[in-house]
Amino acid sequence: MRIFVKKHVPLVFYIPNWLICSRFSVFIILKAMQKDGISMEQKHLASLLQQCCDIFRQHRGLTFVEVTASDGTQVKITL
DSSP: OEEEEESSSOEEEEOOHHHHTSHHHHHHHHHHHHHTTOOOOHHHHHHHHHHHHHHHHHSTTOEEEEEEOTTSOEEEEEO
16 A cells, blocks of 8 residues: 655555554554444454455556645555
């Protein structure tokens, strides 16, 4: 996953897909959902995460978000 930020100086952040698709990420997401009162079994969340990882592999370069702010800052998040 890549996050591009263009303001005065362009910044690029790379987040490896394996970091997003790890068991640790599933644990963090599950705890955040429980904190907000949303319950989901861990096996269902793991299945959902596996499907997301499959999408990451199949659709490299897919743009999630592309936003331009009023001050000229551009943010683009891609796979």
